[in-house]
Amino acid sequence: MKAIEIEGLIKEFDGIRAVDGISLEIEYGEIFSLLGPNGAGKTTTISILATLLKPTKGKARVNGYDVVTQAAKVRHSIGIVFQDPSLDDRLTARENLDIHGRLYHMKKDERKKRIEEVLEMVELRERADSLVKTFSGGMRRRLEIARGLMHKPRILFLDEPTLGLDPQTRRHIWNYIEKLRDEGVTVLLTTHYMEEADKLADRVAIIDRGKIVALGSPSELKDSIGGDVIKIKCSNADKMAAILSSNGFNAMIVDNEIIIKAKKAEKEIPRIFSLAKGIEIKSIMYKEPSLEDVFIHYTGKAYREEAGDEMEAIKRRWRMRR
């Protein structure tokens, strides 16, 4: 049995496909990341797995239970940190956790003990009895993670856990997620930050427009695109790309830059210069591939960690605080 099994999952909203035939298997104990730009269908997928939405087609099992026919059992098996804030900010941290424990049928002693444990883990013990209203965005996020773990779920869903947080807080939260690995919790993490998936996940599924375009460990994915990435800026990108292609390179134009892959980039660069007859090369650089390059390779388009949406998230948090 796998922690999560998804088979041909489809979700349509008014005829538009948000999730378009996803199939996946996630092992127990794995940290698995769904990585993709905004609107890729990550939240929709998580909502289906958490029984908040019904799939249009396809099947999904979580902890061995069907998300449609055994929803109650699924809910007992999972913890979730939603993309949008979901704490009651008029309650204290402890009260939020206590109510959560009650909703998951934990006994009084068990709740008391577990509250201390999870608060300890996210370093919020001193603030246990402060109103959530007084917490910063990062503290709220940490408390939400603690709450997701409160009832000791086998599987934890984290939907964009660091969206809109500053880099320092983000690293902080990464530490907690790393700790979960040691505790044997299965984590399904969605993110649109390349770096986050790269750093945390055992395996990554890159998702775009509701479809999985690539799946594997971060290093497998980077290896799969065929070596280093060379980026060239030149006076005539189309012509240069044509020349390179006819000389055995697989050249792609993304954002007016030529991208090619090469096993030994430092040996290919002189050849590129010699091929560029009559075309002025303005800059040329090469690097080991990142997940961003993987995304570009499989979708043929540039990846943007859309700032607009981040502003939205920050605004939302501000509204919460009032």
Place this chain on the structure above:
Amino acid sequence: MEDEKMMGDVYAVYLRELIRLWRQKVRLVTTIVMPLLWLGVIGNAFNNAFKMPFKGDFLSFLTPGILVMTMVFTSTISGITTVFDREFGFLKEMLVAPIKRESILIGKMLGGVTQAILQGVIIIILAIIMGVNFKGVAAIPGMLLTMFLVSIAFVSFGLAVASKMTSMEGFQMVMNFLIQPMIFLSGAFYPTKMLPSWLKIGVKLNPLTYGVDAMRYFAIGINEFNVVIDLMVMIVLSIVFILLGGYLFRKS
């Protein structure tokens, strides 16, 4: 076993409402200003202005009406606070928990009813201080029962509205075009005998009329209809609104 679990779930939802209520206790007092102005100013002013077509003073006559008005306002508003839960995401936290939707619904309803009845009790105490003559201790159970029925009906009504509504403007519409006319046509502020006959039809069709009548009967012993009929109307109204609220809430 299942029932016991459900009780615990309802209590968890209810407990959160109680904590929130406690944190906002200042609001509990500020929302009493309106009914207090009604009693203190209008009640006392008209006390000496008119000869009422019944024995007793106008202030005592007005108090049960103001109680019902307060129940209706507070309950409807607290039903509508589910909108805020939806906006601020706490509803999701409850929806993803391994509990029945009914538990969420009942817990929320009880929260709203508690708030409304607390306000009612404060108003009763203040009314006694102002010299209103209730029927003595015997008045209390009947008044509480009526408060409970009016309150549960309108909390459910608020939930129904909240489930269908996406903005605060919608809330204003409901208050202005439904709740206010219902209160004005319920005989809360004046004896309905004083109305022209075409308006009396509205009064008779208005379910709240019977809530006011029951409250007045229990509080000061004045009534226009049979109190059993009054209570029946309120019970039917409650059940209809609970079912409607429950249905729409589940669907949304």
